[in-house]
Amino acid sequence: MKFWLLISLLGLAGCAHMQRSASSGYSGYQDELQYADSNPRPRYDRNTAKTAYELGKDPSSLSANDLTQIRDRQKVRDLERTLGSRKEREQYSKVLPWLRNDEEKAAFLSIPSVEGRQQWMNKQNIWSRSQAPKQEMKDLIETQDIAVGMPQDYVRKSWGEPASVEVSGNPIYKNERWKYQRQVSTSQGFRQETRMVYFEAGRVVGWETE
Structure with missing residues (x-):
């Protein structure tokens, strides 16, 4: 009985000191876990x-x-x-x-x-x-076009006064949506086109056409 107990204890000790081979696949998996633990994805408030x-x-x-x-x-x-x-x-x-x-x-x-x-x-x-817009802005105004980053005053010069203006939050921050409507020619005749222009801090951040 003592002999088998001694053999069991020696076997457990051997397992505790056994090294996994690199080819076993287990070693690489452990490395990945350690890398993941040492490089966690940052969390922000x-x-x-x-x-x-x-x-x-x-x-x-x-x-x-x-x-x-x-x-x-x-x-x-x-x-x-x-x-x-x-x-x-x-x-x-x-x-x-x-x-x-x-x-x-x-x-x-x-x-x-x-x-x-x-x-x-x-x-x-x-x-x-x-008073002196950049050449790019001048070209847009002349062709009646707009672009991201364009100030509200230049949009007015290019497209005129909007049909309506909606304000988001405090008006001083100029976060607004302008609505334009115009008649456009199509193969089926004229139809009304609606364009929405979105501003943040008084500059164009995007637009959409309906």
Whole structure:
């Protein structure tokens, strides 16, 4: 009886020290598990995921550049909440379509006074952007076309005044949907065509035709 007990104990000890061969397939599987454990998919908070979707990004696969853009957008949102007076909100609403990116928006909003922001706009020649559109925008206006990134003023110059305007959220942020209607010629005669143009921060982000 003692002999069999000794054999059993030796067998268990041998199993504990046994090495799996690389060709067994088991070793590679263990390596994959260890790699997966050491490289977990990053998890972001709800606010980060929400901002990622707002920017058209997939929260499950964000690059370092994506995260920078998300942080910039969140910084802008936080600064927008500090606009306390009506005068501040109106000033921001007017300049918003001419600010190129979140970095410029943050720079503008970080200035603590209306007068200081006005001086910043003058120094950056912000209003000259509305008076002297780039050649690409000029070409679009001449051909009565629009493009993503086009400011609202240029859309008006290209397509005229919309039939109706719908505003999403706070009006100062210029997140809007413009409706255009016109008669177009078809093989069956004229029919009414409806176009919806979508704006974020006063710039075109997309459109659809019905």
